[in-house]
Amino acid sequence: MxxxxxxxxxxxxxxxxxxxxxxxxxxxxxDLNLLNRRFAQASPQEILAWCTTQIPTGLVQTTSFSFLAISHMLYEELDQPVPVVFLDTLHLFPETLETARKAQVRYQLDLHTYSAVGASSRESFAARYGENLWETDIDRFYELTKVESLQRALSDLNAVAWITGRRRDQSESRKDLPIFERDDQGRLKINPLAHWTRKDIWAYIFKHDVLYNPLHDQGYTSIGDQPLTTRTSADEDERAGRWRGTEKTECGIHL
Structure with a gap:
């Protein structure tokens, strides 16, 4: 024993x-230092396999339905489905919602969708919290649509650990991203793609015919809320199209 x-x-x-x-x-x-050293050269699949084995309960994945690489690894390669949390801010692109629908059908995801309290559409959100809240108080907007929604989801699912799709090459602010860290509630936060590049992601997608958001084919390299996301040029960081013209680099759930 x-x-x-x-x-x-x-x-x-x-x-x-x-x-x-x-x-x-x-x-x-x-010991996260020890764990990060152990998996420094490991593949995302090896990292995820360890997590699903060692954390058989209380492990969840979060996704924005931009790339489906992690879900594909969990549900098809490893056959280790875990609950998937999707934060529907009610201001997403139609293509994102359609990708979510297709992913749930294709992978039979154990999908849990969360939105701001008391809102089920853009109209009801505006009626409850104010018109164009992202323009008047962007931090409040994300507190309602992302931060509180995520904490509610993790609490409802009794999560002790959660998986993200963040990578070091996405932006300057993520260049030192560890594979394993803790959030401010003490949960384990796992970034299995931390050392992958954008090129690695696309190579995996093409090799395994992985579902992805079609907005990537239209010049969107990072996809968030429709009013706050623009296309990027070839010489820009992947996340340059998010919150363009502001100093904001994160929505709040990773701060």
């Missing part, structure tokens, strides 16, 4: 052994 360890683990075998404990305690005890 494996006994729980009450302090941060200090060797690789202990990391694996302590996984038999309560998932929340397991997450609290992980």
């Amino acid at each position: 494996v006994q729980c360890i009450e302090a941060p683990v200090s060797d690789l075998s202990a990391i694996d052994a302590v996984a038999a404990c309560n998932p929340k305690r397991f997450i609290q005890q992980l």
Whole structure:
């Protein structure tokens, strides 16, 4: 019988052994420096395989339905489906919503969609929170549509760890992104694509016929809310089309 360890683990075998404990305690005890060294050269599939094995409950994936590489890995390559959280801000492109619909059908996703409290459309959002809130108070807009919605989703799903699709090459602000980190609630935050490049993503998509948002074919390299997303030119960062003309670099859920 494996006994729980009450302090941060200090060797690789202990990391694996302590996984038999309560998932929340397991997450609290992980030595992230050790874990990041262990997986520094690992493939995304190896990272995800470790996560699904060691965190059999309380692991979720978040997606914006831009690229479906991680969902494809989990649901088809590894056959390890986990709950998928989608934050519908009610201001997304129609193409994004259609990609979400197609992905749920193709991969049979265990999909959980969340929106701002008390709103189910752009019109009801405006009636409750104000017209064009992103123009008058962009931080409030994202607090309602992304930050609070995500925390509600993670709480409802009893999440102790969540998977993101962030990469180091996406922007200057993400260049030091670790594979494993903790959010401000103490949950494990996993970035299995951290060391992949945009070229790696597209190579994987073409090799495995992975679903992706068709807006990428129209010059959108990073896709968010329709009123706040523009096309990018070849010499710009991938996320340059987000919040163009402002100093904003993140919506808030990764801060």
